[in-house]
Amino acid sequence: DQQVKQNSPSLSVQEGRISILNCDYTNSMFDYFLWYKKYPAEGPTFLISISSIKDKNEDGRFTVFLNKSAKHLSLHIVPSQPGDSAVYFCAAIIQGAQKLVFGQGTRLTINP
Amino acid sequence: NAGVTQTPKFQVLKTGQSMTLQCAQDMNHEYMSWYRQDPGMGLRLIHYSVGAGITDQGEVPNGYNVSRSTTEDFPLRLLSAAPSQTSVYFCASSYSAGGKYIQYFGAGTRLSVL
Numbered sequence: 331d332q333q334v335k336q337n338s339p340s341l342s343v344q345e346g347r348i349s350i351l352n353c354d355y356t357n358s359m360f361d362y363f364l365w366y367k368k369y370p371a372e373g374p375t376f377l378i379s380i381s382s383i384k385d386k387n388e389d390g391r392f393t394v395f396l397n398k399s400a401k402h403l404s405l406h407i408v409p410s411q412p413g414d415s416a417v418y419f420c421a422a423i424i425q426g427a428q429k430l431v432f433g434q435g436t437r438l439t440i441n442p
Numbered sequence: 443n444a445g446v447t448q449t450p451k452f453q454v455l456k457t458g459q460s461m462t463l464q465c466a467q468d469m470n471h472e473y474m475s476w477y478r479q480d481p482g483m484g485l486r487l488i489h490y491s492v493g494a495g496i497t498d499q500g501e502v503p504n505g506y507n508v509s510r511s512t513t514e515d516f517p518l519r520l521l522s523a524a525p526s527q528t529s530v531y532f533c534a535s536s537y538s539a540g541g542k543y544i545q546y547f548g549a550g551t552r553l554s555v556l
Contacts, residue, residue, distance in 0.1 A: 339482070362543050373446070373532050373547030374485070381541055419484060423543055428473050428492055428536070429500065430545060432484040 333357045334422050336433035344441050349407040351436050353420035356401065360422035364430070365394060365405045368417045377418075378405070410440045445469065448533050448548035455523040455555045463518040463551050465533030473536045474516040475500070475545075476508065478529040485532065491516055523555045 335354045343349045351365075361382040366374035380387040380394045380403070387394050393406045407414055420433045449464045467474065475490040477500075487500030491510040505527060507519040516535075520527060530552050536545035 334484075336484075364543070364545075366547075371549070373534075373549050375547070376544065379542065421485075425538060425541075425543060428475075428490060428538075429487060430475070430536075430543075431501075432477075432486070434482055434484040 331356075332434075333360075334420060334431050334433040336418075336420060336436050338436050339434070340437040340439070342439045342441060343410050345412060346409045349405075349410045349414065349438055349440070351405040351407075351418050351420075351438065353403045353405075353433050354401060355403075355422050357422070357424075357431075358401065359424050360431075362423050362425050363394070363396060363403050364421045364423070365392075366419045366421060366432075368419065368435070374419060407438075412440050412442060414438060415440045446533055446535050446546050446548035448531075448551050450551060451549065452552050453554070455520075455553065457524060457555060459523050460519070460521050461523065463520075463531055463533075463553075465516045465518065465548060466514050467516075467533075467535035467546070468514065469535060469537075469546070470513060471535040471537045471546075472513070473538075474510065475534045475536070476506070476516070476518045477532045477534065478502065479532060479550075480529050488518065488531075525555045527553065528555045529553060 364379040365377040368374040417435045446467045476488040477485040489508040491497045533548045
């Protein structure tokens, strides 16, 4: 029972273009969502988050959109840079429960 | 500025051996967690703790034990290693404040069980 799903295992984008990573969830009780970035041989690092009371959160080149009715969130990276090449995980939590649920990850490759 | 420190970085075990993966954080966070990462599976929660003396099971707890005697340390024990426990293990510490949830990860321990 995969409660958080990232259906694209990989994504390739040209440098300077927009990268869009998608994530779907099934548990309507989730009320906080996060995106993490992971380089090889390192732990995941926090990128951006969004509360369920919002539908958009922006931080520099990164924007997360939340569509609660569709149980879908997406991460937009604009413009994409070579250093953005990494595995991206979306995660969801019911605040107060302290149990973060992760998607399978999407490997993003930015081509020069 | 250590954050979350995991040791060892690499370990090879034989089936049936036991070992402890160490995790320490210096941020005074109440919450700590252990995850395993397997190809195509994302990160799955093994055990977590909401404070010293309090632990609970996550999604995949079988074969693992934890304890939390101090705020700083959250070791993960494998009592009798099995090949199915070959994985990369991540420890994390976290806190909630002002409607936000922040979690920091260690660099990971790569474990192979032969």
